[in-house]
Amino acid sequence: MASKSAGLFVLLLQLFVLIVEQQIAALPTPAASMDDKSVYNRQLTEERPLQEQIAEADSVKAAVQPAESQQPSKDAGESEPASDDFTMLKALADGQKPAQTREVPVKKEDQFVPDESDSTKSRRLADDYDSTKNRMDYGKYQDDPESFRQVDGTPLTAEDIVQKIANKIYEEDDRGVFDRIVSKLLKLGLITENQAETLEYEVAEALQDLITKNAKNNEIEDVDQNQDTEGEQDNQSPDTDTWGPPRRRYNENEEDEDEDEDEVEDEVDRDTEDDAADNTWDKDTDGGNEVSPGDGLQDLQYFPNFYRLLRNLDSDQDVQERETLITIMKTLIDFVKMMVKYGTITPEEGVSYLENLDAMIAMQTKNKLGKSLGLPEVSGAEGKMVDEDDNTKSETAKMQKEYENLRDSTKEEQPSSESNQPGKSETYLEAIRKNIEWLKKHNKDEGKDDYDLSKLKDFMDQQVDSYIQKGIIAKDEGDTIKRIYGSL
Amino acid sequence: MRPVFSVFLLGAAAVALSGGAAASTDAGISFEYHRYEELRKALVSVWLQCPTITRIYTIGESFEGRELLVLEMSDNPGTHEPGEPEFKYIANMHGNEAVGRELLIYLAQYLCNQYQQGNETIIDLIQNTRIHLMPSMNPDGFEKAASQPGEIKDWFVGRSNAQGVDLNRNFPDLDRIIYINEREGGANNHLLQNMKKAVDENTKLAPETKAVIHWIMDIPFVLSANLHGGDVVANYPYDETRSGSTHEYSASPDDNMFKSLAKAYSMYNPVMSDPHRPPCRKNDDDSSFKDGITNGGAWYSVPGGMQDFNYLSSNCFEITLELSCDKFPDEDTLKTYWEQNRNSLISYIEQVHRGVKGFVRDLQGNPISNATISVEGIEHDITTAKDGDYWRLLAPGNYKVAASAPGYLTVIKKVAVPYSPATRVDFELESLMERKEEEREELMDWWKMMSETLNF
Secondary structure, eight states: OTTTTTTHHHHHHHHHHHHTTTOOOOOOOOOHHHHEEEEHHHHHHHOOHHHHHHHHHHHHHHHHOOOOOOOOHHHHHHHHHHHHHHHHHHOOOOOOHHHHHHHHHHHHHHHOSSOOHHHHHHHHHHHHHHTOTSOOOOOOGSTTTTOOOOOOOOOOOOHHHHHHHHHHHHHHHHHHHHHHHHHHHHHHHHSSSHHHHHHHHHHHHHHHHHHHHHHTTTTHHHHHHHHHHHHHHTTTTTHHHGOOOOOHHHHOOOOOOOOOOOOOOHHHHHHHHTTTOOGGGGGEEEEEEEEOHHHHHHHGGGOOHHHHHHHHHHSSGGGHHHHHHHHHHHHHHHHHHHHHHHHHHHHHHHHHHHHHHHHHHHHHHHHHHHOOOOOHHHHHHHHHHHHHHHHHHHHHHHHHHHHHHHHHHHHHHHHHHHHHHHHHHHHHHHHHHHHHHHHHHHHTTTTOOOOOHHHHHHHHHHHHHHHHHHHHSOOOHHHHHHHHHOOO | OOGGGHHHHHHHHHHHHHGGGGGGTTTOOOOSOOOOOHHHHHHHHHHHHSSSTTTEEEEETTTTTTTEEEEEEETTTTOOOOOOOEEEEEESSTTTTHHHHHHHHHHHHHHHOOOOOOOOHHHHOOOOOOOOEOOOSSSHHHHHHHOOOOOOOOTTTTTTTTTTGGGOOSSSHHHHHHHHHHOOOSSSOHHHHTHHHHHHHTTTSSSSHHHHHHHHHHHEEEEEEEOOOOEEEEEESOSSSSSSSSSSSOOOOOHHHHHHHHHHHHTTTTTTOOOOOOOOSOOOTTTTTTEEEEEEHHOOTTOOHHHHHHHSSOOEEEEEEEEEEESSOOOOGHHHHHHHHHHHHHHHHHHHHHSEEEEETTTTTTTTTTOEETTTTEEEEEETTTTTTEEEEOOOOEEEEEETTBBBBOOEEEEEEOOOEEEEEEEEEBBBBHHHHHHHHHHHHHHHHHHHHHHH
């Protein structure tokens, strides 16, 4: 490939190929990448006319096409991660220099997506229409600092990028993948440290989800996998060091952070701790170096039911299940922490969610395992709590009724002084009579059977009661009406 | 009212001699003043007579604890049927302006009677509209006014609520905000953000005002009128002048539609639409009255009124109806007032079935609530209700109507709108995510193609 005069497309191509370390022959060596970097940066700093870029791309395409690779079998597997990295790079490049790189990728799109049915066009229409309405809540689609999503819509696959990276890491059981990608990107100046951090969090999150999902799906089978993963983690302690505070890692390029052989979640713990975003969780995040019951369960001590469940699984054959459960729980806890950190939910909501979770666990274990958690107080306590709730509710309802009655009674004094009983019931009688007459006639006209008097009576009784309650009818009036209907 | 019983007899005799023709349709209506208890009973009687099409509810209590009663009339009382427009009449917000209060009681009785007698217009109206009637927004004031001894009622006693608050100056003044937004840019609708909080924490609002504001927020009213006395004219927005002067024509973005709505009332009221009618009082300035209608600001500036509040805080178009030169006329004149206004009252309710209406949904058919419906050339947007339904009142003409919502791509449709009935225009909006998905797939396909071609 002609590297010197390569267009943007080829440069990026080389970059991601480098990073992914595929076995493709006839591709540039790392030495060449330095040159590419300078050329690449040139692209970023000055806008090149669209036509020029198109022309270059075309020439490159022409040059590349004849040089077909002899390894078709590898392509299938490579194109996927290749596309990941490519689009991810694109996304990150966008993130870094919004003003300029946004131009570049858009133009690139124009180059390679011949039809001009671009989303940006119609999106602008919506924006135009709504620019005068600053009341409309577009918060989610503008300025989300934590994501790679930009308003102009170019990095369309940010979440998928993250997902794909996470997938790859999970499949290969090698977090080094991520480190390698990110360090290269940082070296090339394509992303800032903040973005690397953010990317790390996002991938960590996605990875957690993956682990949880797989753990839940195949509990027994995956236990082995998890254990293997954990074992691998132990072995890869130098790599896992990279999951320490990225700042330090990427500045100094080597690390002897505190050993953290635990899963990703605890790394995030530390970061959460560092950021001190969420004070309520601070005391939970100390330690937890190993997945040993003692330390690892510190987080879980706040979940009494879960804890009891674990203790019930103390026997040997339950060890695997126990491990899985611990993993799942920790993942959930950390996920909630992340959400709180990102402000998706408030700390109170997070706490209540987890409390509910704990209660659910108790219930589910009772149902599924067919045994209680060994402590009758648990269900007793829960039952009591439920009862208390009900008590307070019924108390409130009682109080409300009393109040209503009081209110009604004070009202009744007013009306009874002003009105006369016979007059009232006369008017009402008249009205009810008219209704019955109409019903008879209406049903006759429509050929229906005689109206159902009892149903009507019930309906009216119900309505009268509701009106009495709301203060629309006085009690004695309501009784009158009911009496009249009763006598029909 | 017992003291005037004898007068009533004489008056009734006189009316019986003169009037006569309309007697059959008005059978079952007794034309007399109703105090609070009598009002309540009258509404209960209507309900007892027509329980399948009516429902009584209360939106709250007045300062002195009287219920603010509403009689709802619809073929399915108590529920908002998707696509069925909501309409309201409110009267007697000034307690001593009594004619409107009575008219709404008579209207309730009339609609119930006519429905049972098979009047197709009324049956149609009740089946396709949800009509809310509030005979008195200020029952405390009315009691005060009605309790005055003697025949002649004071011009002011009972006007304000029990706290002395003029309810028609008590609403949050959104006109000020819209005028600023017109100059400097900003929203053109739903100006009272965080309404519930703003309302509940506002200590200056009377309980009656608060109750009505909550009511407006809860039900997606489309059209409304509030009934007053002291003059005879149909008054439309804006009530508050832009410059702050006492008289100035202050057009709203929907000036054409409002004129049409106001005329739809006035033209059936022989007194209101009489071009040669002398002004109510010798020195009254009714120069702004034309065909029985007037712009609010052109007549005199009113800040904090309920009419403009409706338009600027919700989707509801409201006008103000002044129905009698005399605020609290003799009881024996009530039948005449009814006859003058009956057809107008019905005609105005029918106006709710005009313009364009329909649903805004996503591609899966789910309703999109709070989507914006904007009309090109009219700087006032409305929003869809919970079921995605909307009603955009428009005068006849050709329009471009756009539906938009956050996260969705806007759709614009051209519509030719006749005078009536409403034209049905539905929208299906594609979400940005869906469009992103499409494009992502395109991009992936392209990438696949490229990688296959280039073999990597």
